[in-house]
Amino acid sequence: MRTECEQAREWMDLLLENELKQPEKEQLDRHLESCKSCRMMLAEEQSLIQGLRNLKKVPCPDAVIQSILRMTKPERRSWFKRITQAVLQPAFRKPAYAFAGVLAAALLFWLIPKMEMQDTGSELALQETVDSQDLEKSKAQAEWTLLYVSKKLNQAQEKAVKDVVIQDLPETLKNTIKKTVPFFKGGRI
Amino acid sequence: MDHGTFKKFVQTHKNAVFSYATYLVRNRQDAEDITQDVFVKLWQNMDKIDKNKTKAWIMRVAHNLCIDQIRRNKSLRSGPSEEGNQAVFVQNPGFHDADPEGYMEFREMQKEILEALARLPEKTRCVLLMHYFQDLKLDTISDIMNENLNTVKVTLHRGRKLLHAELKSRYPDRVGEAQHAYRM
Incomplete structure (x- = not known):
């Protein structure tokens, strides 16, 4: 069977940790009034705890603090790094990623139609280039044909004139021409 | 920060x-x-x-x-x-000048407690120092030491008993002074 002192020691432990309830505290006080050994035990424990609480705080040397502050001195950061670090603080990280995702999606939706339009434009430009090349070629061909036709016409006209002239001339003159005009083939008609 | x-x-x-x-x-x-x-x-x-x-x-x-x-x-x-x-035991000029006898006693008592503490198991010493000297709550100590709260409570209780026994065996006069103080 548990003695009164054993119960009191248990209460004393709770008292030292400020966990003893009021009714038990009153019972303990009553016991301590009559029990010298428990009273001494409590006094010793309280003295010990007081001693531990009063242990002197050892002052940290200034050299250690200076060394800590030197080692943790923040480096100079570029404005870009400062902005990204501020935006990517843990509290802002998720919203920042979400915003970046939405921005990227919007950019894609904006860019795709632009790219398609650019494709159509380039096709038209190509067509225009091809057309202009054909035009130049056709023009050159037409010029050449015109020259050819005009040359042929000139030749035909010349021959016709010559034929007419030669047929209608008197025989004596024809003979003179035969002798003097050198442009007929072989110098003769 | x-x-x-x-x-x-x-x-x-x-x-x-x-x-x-x-x-x-x-x-x-x-x-x-x-x-x-x-x-x-x-x-x-x-x-x-x-x-x-x-x-x-x-x-x-x-x-x-x-x-x-x-x-x-x-x-x-x-x-x-x-x-x-x-x-x-660094010098504390103010205390030393005002009450040299009290300062010596304070130093002596701290020395005794520290010597007794040094003889306790490592874990017990940590719990006693964290709870009484650093004024940390038991649940915080249990987090820091990665131990169950009840284990910390038991360690603290045993630590107090061990420290008391250690001091009593080495410095019976000092314990007597505590008793005297209580009577006063």
Whole structure:
């Protein structure tokens, strides 16, 4: 069977940790009034705890603090790094990623139609280039044909004139021409 | 936390960390290195730490570094060094001039408690120092030491008994004084 002192020691432990309830505290006080050994035990424990609480705080040397502050001195950061670090603080990280995702999606939706339009434009430009090349070629061909036709016409006209002239001339003159005009083939008609 | 706030935090908690390390590893140079490491680690991990639990975080880092250092020292030499206790008693001119006798007694009592503490198991010493000296709550200590709350309570209770027994066996007069004080 548990003695009164054993119960009191248990209460004393709770008292030292400020966990003893009021009714038990009153019972303990009553016991301590009559029990010298428990009273001494409590006094010793309280003295010990007081001693531990009063242990002197050892002052940290200034050299250690200076060394800590030197080692943790923040480096100079570029404005870009400062902005990204501020935006990517843990509290802002998720919203920042979400915003970046939405921005990227919007950019894609904006860019795709632009790219398609650019494709159509380039096709038209190509067509225009091809057309202009054909035009130049056709023009050159037409010029050449015109020259050819005009040359042929000139030749035909010349021959016709010559034929007419030669047929209608008197025989004596024809003979003179035969002798003097050198442009007929072989110098003769 | 910007560097200005960090600087203020260091100024506020430097003595708590340094004292804890000094009393635990009992070597001034090691305590200085540990204090420096604690605050540098705090600066490096600032983004990951819950602002409301910063003190508990630095105490956990200090505790882990102290345990590592104690184990390293154990492998290098046998038995605790007295250097730590000597390093603790820095001069306190105001107190010394006003009441030299009281100061001597205060020094003597601290020395006795520290010597008795040094003879306790490592875990018990940590719990006693964190709870009474650093004024940390038991659930915070259980977080720091990664132990069950009930285990911490039992360790604290046993630690008190062990320390009491140690002091009683080494300094019976001092315990008598406590009894005398109670009677008065």
